[in-house]
Amino acid sequence: MTTGRLTPFLWTLFSAGGTIAAFLFPVHLFLIGLAFPLGWLEAPSYEAFRLLIQHPVTRLYLFALISLPLFHWAHRFRYTLYDGLQLYHLTVFIAVLCYGAALGGSAAAAYMLWNLR
Amino acid sequence: MPPTIALDVIRYRPEQDAEPAFQTYEVPFRDDWVVLDALNYIKDRLDGSLSFRWSCRMGVCGSCGMMVNGKPKLTCAAFLSDYLPGPVRVEPLNYFPIMRDLIVDITDFMRKLTKVKPWIIRDQVWPLEEGEYRQTPEQLDTYKQFSQCINCMLCYAACPIVGLEPEFVGPAAIALAQRYNLDSRDEAAGERLKILSDHAGIWGCTFVGECTQVCPKHVDPAGAIQQFKLTAALDALKSFLVPWGTR
Known part of the structure; x- marks a missing residue:
């Protein structure tokens, strides 16, 4: 496989997504999955959450939180298929499938975040 | 017993x-x-x-x-x-x-080691009477970890990419390249970046991380390769945004 001009950019997305998944996901999982439902911390009201999410900065943050880890997955899964299963003849198909899925997921996230009311 | x-x-x-x-x-x-x-x-x-x-x-x-x-x-x-x-x-x-x-047979490993130019390269070498190239303890700390490599090649035996792609330069050589890139006395980071910015170099690594797991000297080759990738990615981004800029 040759290294395309895109490789450094795809790796940057992979790297950023990995950082988010490692550092920010645990915080969200702790707050929304444990601390709020178990009453360790007082949960904000539905209205307060809605107002928070309507703010453009929150929407941008959520977009990054969803989109970049998808690209992290895409890059990792691509090499899992390519090296792990050694599907060398399918290299282009695998790349299109993985990054395409990440693009699709990002587009869906953008659509939903844009239309949140 | x-x-x-x-x-x-x-x-x-x-x-x-x-x-x-x-x-x-x-x-x-x-x-x-x-x-x-x-x-x-x-x-x-x-x-x-x-x-x-x-x-x-x-x-x-x-x-x-x-x-x-x-x-x-x-x-x-x-x-x-x-x-x-x-x-x-x-x-x-x-x-x-x-x-x-x-x-x-370690001939191929020796070839890959020299490929990354693991020695101090300077544009201008000072004459002897100017004294030694001085370095602060902080400057030493930036690369010291990567200088602990003893070329035991355990990281090559652990890396699945080395097994799959014979041309891949491999963990120890890239860590050593990074060791000289980070050395304040060296001026050839750009040269090594050109040598290693391809699929046989840093982009061949898929960050499996086994090299760091098996390293008996705690060199962390995987960390060195990711640092190197970040430099290369920023360089690529710069040349994409400012294509007319001097490289």
Whole structure:
């Protein structure tokens, strides 16, 4: 496989997504999955959450939180298929499938975040 | 404590063997013995024809790397007591051509090492009377970890990409390149970036991380490669955004 001009950019997305998944996901999982439902911390009201999410900065943050880890997955899964299963003849198909899925997921996230009311 | 322990050792004598095969030796078990002690016992007392590399016995020379029960290890640091009740499987390092018994051909590794120019390169070398190139302790700390490599090649035997892509420069060589890139006395980071910014270099690495797991000197080659990738990615981004900029 040759290294395309895109490789450094795809790796940057992979790297950023990995950082988010490692550092920010645990915080969200702790707050929304444990601390709020178990009453360790007082949960904000539905209205307060809605107002928070309507703010453009929150929407941008959520977009990054969803989109970049998808690209992290895409890059990792691509090499899992390519090296792990050694599907060398399918290299282009695998790349299109993985990054395409990440693009699709990002587009869906953008659509939903844009239309949140 | 058992009186003896069995070692299944790969034998390959090219003049008589068609392919490598295991031979079993029974050696005395002592809890202060490492696998290298057992191999030396075999060599001295049981079978003088067994060939393997070793030198310092203390994790400094990097000669005695072998696969012990399928994992790359310095045999001078692999205690027999960790492999009870045995047998202990001893094989030459993965992915290297076998020359004889436990000895592998490292010609390709040496070629890859020199490819990354692991020495201090300066645009202008000061005359001797100017004195030495001085460095603060902080400047030393930036690369010190990567300078601890003893070229034992355990990281090559652990890296699945080395096995899949023979041209991949590999963990130790890239870590060494990064060691010189980070050295305040060196001025050739750009040159090494050009050499390593391709699929045989840093972009061949898929961050499996086994190199760092097996490194007996805690060099963290995987970390060095990711640092290198970040530099290369920023460089690519810069040349994409400012294509007319000087490189």
